Amino acid sequence: MVVGKAIVRGFLVAALTFQQIGVLPPYALSQGIAPVYAATEGNLFAVLRAPDANWAFLQSRLNGYPYSLVNQAELSLDKLKSHKILFIPNVTTLTLEQVSTLQTWVDQGGKLIVSGAIGTSSSPEVQTALKKLLGVYWGRALPSFATMEKASQPDPWLDSANFKDPVLGGLLIPVNFGNNIQARFQKERSPAVITTPSLTFLAWEWGSGSAKSDRQWLGAALDRYVPGTAAALAVAEEAKLTPISSFEAFNMQKELQNLLGRVESTILTNDASATTDNLPVQYRDAALQAHKTLKDLPAMIKAGKNEEARTEWKTALDKLWANYPASQLAALPEVRAIWLDRGTLVKAGSEDGLRIVFDRLAKAGVNTVFLETVNAGYTVYPSKVAPQQNPLTLWDPLRAGVKLAHERNMELHAWCWMFATGNQRHNVILNQPSSFPGPVLAAYPDMAMTDRQGRLLDKHETWLDPANNKARDYLKGILKEIVTEYDVDGVQLDYIRYPFQRKASFGYSPTARSRFQQLTGVDPIDIDSTKDYSLAKMWQEFKVNQVTSFVAEVSQELRQAKPRIIISAAVFPIERRQRLSFIQQDWETWAEQGLIDMIVPMTYSLETKELKELVEPNLMQLNNANAPVLLLPSLMVKGLSQVKLRDQLQAVRDLPSGGYSLFAVAHLTDEQQQLLTANSSVSPFNPTRQPFQTVQERFKIMQKEWNLLASGKKIWMADFDIPPFQAQVMRVSESINSLVERPSPVRIEKVRQDLSQLRTGLVSWLRLEKLERPYRVQTWDNRLAALDAMLRYGELALPRLAGGATKKLQISENK
Numbered sequence: 001m002v003v004g005k006a007i008v009r010g011f012l013v014a015a016l017t018f019q020q021i022g023v024l025p026p027y028a029l030s031q032g033i034a035p036v037y038a039a040t041e042g043n044l045f046a047v048l049r050a051p052d053a054n055w056a057f058l059q060s061r062l063n064g065y066p067y068s069l070v071n072q073a074e075l076s077l078d079k080l081k082s083h084k085i086l087f088i089p090n091v092t093t094l095t096l097e098q099v100s101t102l103q104t105w106v107d108q109g110g111k112l113i114v115s116g117a118i119g120t121s122s123s124p125e126v127q128t129a130l131k132k133l134l135g136v137y138w139g140r141a142l143p144s145f146a147t148m149e150k151a152s153q154p155d156p157w158l159d160s161a162n163f164k165d166p167v168l169g170g171l172l173i174p175v176n177f178g179n180n181i182q183a184r185f186q187k188e189r190s191p192a193v194i195t196t197p198s199l200t201f202l203a204w205e206w207g208s209g210s211a212k213s214d215r216q217w218l219g220a221a222l223d224r225y226v227p228g229t230a231a232a233l234a235v236a237e238e239a240k241l242t243p244i245s246s247f248e249a250f251n252m253q254k255e256l257q258n259l260l261g262r263v264e265s266t267i268l269t270n271d272a273s274a275t276t277d278n279l280p281v282q283y284r285d286a287a288l289q290a291h292k293t294l295k296d297l298p299a300m301i302k303a304g305k306n307e308e309a310r311t312e313w314k315t316a317l318d319k320l321w322a323n324y325p326a327s328q329l330a331a332l333p334e335v336r337a338i339w340l341d342r343g344t345l346v347k348a349g350s351e352d353g354l355r356i357v358f359d360r361l362a363k364a365g366v367n368t369v370f371l372e373t374v375n376a377g378y379t380v381y382p383s384k385v386a387p388q389q390n391p392l393t394l395w396d397p398l399r400a401g402v403k404l405a406h407e408r409n410m411e412l413h414a415w416c417w418m419f420a421t422g423n424q425r426h427n428v429i430l431n432q433p434s435s436f437p438g439p440v441l442a443a444y445p446d447m448a449m450t451d452r453q454g455r456l457l458d459k460h461e462t463w464l465d466p467a468n469n470k471a472r473d474y475l476k477g478i479l480k481e482i483v484t485e486y487d488v489d490g491v492q493l494d495y496i497r498y499p500f501q502r503k504a505s506f507g508y509s510p511t512a513r514s515r516f517q518q519l520t521g522v523d524p525i526d527i528d529s530t531k532d533y534s535l536a537k538m539w540q541e542f543k544v545n546q547v548t549s550f551v552a553e554v555s556q557e558l559r560q561a562k563p564r565i566i567i568s569a570a571v572f573p574i575e576r577r578q579r580l581s582f583i584q585q586d587w588e589t590w591a592e593q594g595l596i597d598m599i600v601p602m603t604y605s606l607e608t609k610e611l612k613e614l615v616e617p618n619l620m621q622l623n624n625a626n627a628p629v630l631l632l633p634s635l636m637v638k639g640l641s642q643v644k645l646r647d648q649l650q651a652v653r654d655l656p657s658g659g660y661s662l663f664a665v666a667h668l669t670d671e672q673q674q675l676l677t678a679n680s681s682v683s684p685f686n687p688t689r690q691p692f693q694t695v696q697e698r699f700k701i702m703q704k705e706w707n708l709l710a711s712g713k714k715i716w717m718a719d720f721d722i723p724p725f726q727a728q729v730m731r732v733s734e735s736i737n738s739l740v741e742r743p744s745p746v747r748i749e750k751v752r753q754d755l756s757q758l759r760t761g762l763v764s765w766l767r768l769e770k771l772e773r774p775y776r777v778q779t780w781d782n783r784l785a786a787l788d789a790m791l792r793y794g795e796l797a798l799p800r801l802a803g804g805a806t807k808k809l810q811i812s813e814n815k
Helices: 005-020 026-030 055-062 096-107 124-134 156-160 211-225 229-239 246-273 281-302 306-322 342-348 351-363 397-407 424-429 439-443 469-485 510-520 533-561 576-582 587-592 608-624 642-653 670-678 691-711 719-741 745-765 767-772 774-801
Strands: 045-049 067-071 085-089 111-115 136-141 148-150 170-174 180-185 191-196 199-202 335-340 368-375 411-417 420-423 461-463 490-494 566-571 598-601 634-636 659-663
Touching: 045 055, 055 211, 055 306, 085 211, 096 111, 096 124, 111 211, 124 136, 156 211, 170 191, 199 211, 246 281, 246 306, 246 608, 246 642, 246 691, 246 774, 281 306, 335 351, 335 411, 342 351, 342 368, 351 397, 351 670, 368 397, 368 659, 397 411, 411 469, 411 566, 420 424, 420 439, 469 490, 469 533, 490 533, 510 533, 533 566, 533 576, 533 587, 566 587, 587 598, 587 608, 598 608, 608 642, 608 774, 634 642, 642 659, 642 670, 691 719, 691 774, 719 745, 745 767, 745 774, 767 774
Parallel strands: 045 067, 045 085, 085 111, 111 199, 335 368, 335 659, 368 411, 411 490, 490 566, 566 598, 634 659
Antiparallel strands: 136 170, 148 180, 180 191, 191 199, 420 461
């Protein structure tokens, strides 16, 4: 590849300048220039990533800067300890704990760069704490874009700032006399930049001005704390290739296309179920503008109008977020689950206190509750098997939970920790010494898992050994006690794995070593994974098989004891090869063998894009394997804004899933509760109990959407494609109705074949629609894939759910 000499010189000069301050930009690494790392592990500053900020856009403007990312939900002194500077762009919501963390970090010498209306959506207590921390607060937004000028005696670092381009400013109000006004807005004469020894406050939303202005101001602010930074960034800017690359263009279009698709899904769902047009016009206007931007972007990028393209792209995104319909979700048959954590049970304190929690969940449309029943070795109920009930729940939350759930037509599943059996954090709560291994290992030390050195503790947890038959029998005894003594609807297996290990460091109990040596003649502690690859692989497979065989035994015994029990597993969504290596959790095999009913991957993310990237490979793998199981993606509600929660719920519905699970009741905010309550219409069918009726209802919803679009001529199809499409839709509908009337393996297979033909036909019949709305067509295919998954699940599970044997469906074969 030929590179211009001027650009090469720019790379080298920028790299050398960055070397002087201890960091290197990413492009320098690609040129083979060795970094000189500072105490911040190669990064000059940290950036706080907030769920209420448009991160994709901010990230594009930070591209090339040497920074580390700190997610707001994970903000802690530990995360900040290696950084001197923290940039907080446009964060409107903070918690008191987060402000306290920032205050402690600043007191220890940390420096802040703040932009925008920080904390304005926070509680009054938080805003008071912020005023103390910053010495200044955001009063209100200015009515229009404004330009700035330097104050009478500005500091030298402002020389590299941008005073030409206007920004969308705000009124800053100082509360301390020690504040320095460095710049003012020309028209309003109000402060535009205020500094203190530990703070640089930019009185505008970073990202509202030009990219050049944003980057120059950030460089100048960094230069205030680390002299030389602005010069290095200026050289990097000069050398930086400003045109939008094909990769960036693809990502811009994909992000806008997907967000637009989800917004249009909500609009279409509303239109298909409403008798009148009850949506405000701005929702549709925002979607139309986004469509126009999508069409215009390629031409703008080709013409080199990069700044215009980025600005219009951001404007379209912002308008969609600001006008995201919060309209009624269709009463889609789905699992709407939530984890009811031990802390909430402790706080409830009694059945009366727990009733308030269940009333709240019922209003939110929840139909399945995963109640934390076994936690760190303690049961929340009085057990005859476990050594000790949790001393903070010396009533019976499990019995109360079952009663309260069933009174509200909800299912109650016992959420149980399996192999993780002790926790130092819980020791603190229960006033136990940090060395306490938990009640189970205190009573039965011979059931423990150990590392190579014979130690029990993995970070802050102790574990039972899956290779120890006594430990396995103990856990199965707990589970059997729960399903026979309590009218639970399901059991969820959590911590159904080994601890995280990078170098096969756990699982070396005397029992496990002896069993492996009997099989192979080799003591696993003597295996060098860097040299004995085949033996190391055998040791890994041995541990994987311990977990999988345990799941198989649990499945068989619980289903024999209670055929209608639903078994789920909370699992990690990471790539299979790494997962087998790190934690020996092979949930694909459990699913393919029909050992469990629901896979619940912990797909936690503050961003919908990342959520989809976690969920889609897992769904694809299960569907490709024809696994008879339902998959429930998990949403972490902590730190998730109301509109982002609505967006993630829509994303999950647009994927081939069986529903969703929310983590957890303890983190559910009033705003999130309001959203769920407004969308709480629940179908009478649950895919785990009525899989075929679920298929029928879901397909009817799709038919309504197709009919609505066809009647308004809002679906782009060639005239000759319409009859075969409509005919195949009718065939699928008829075969589903026939299946619901009289289930049989023959009829299940007929529906699956008809669905397959419809999915194949969509590629041809909707080829024109896909050009205009690819997300919509992909969503319809996803929903058909979800129906196929429910049919596979139903064929295997229905006889058992009806109270019969665990064999495959053996109902009337009549066609």
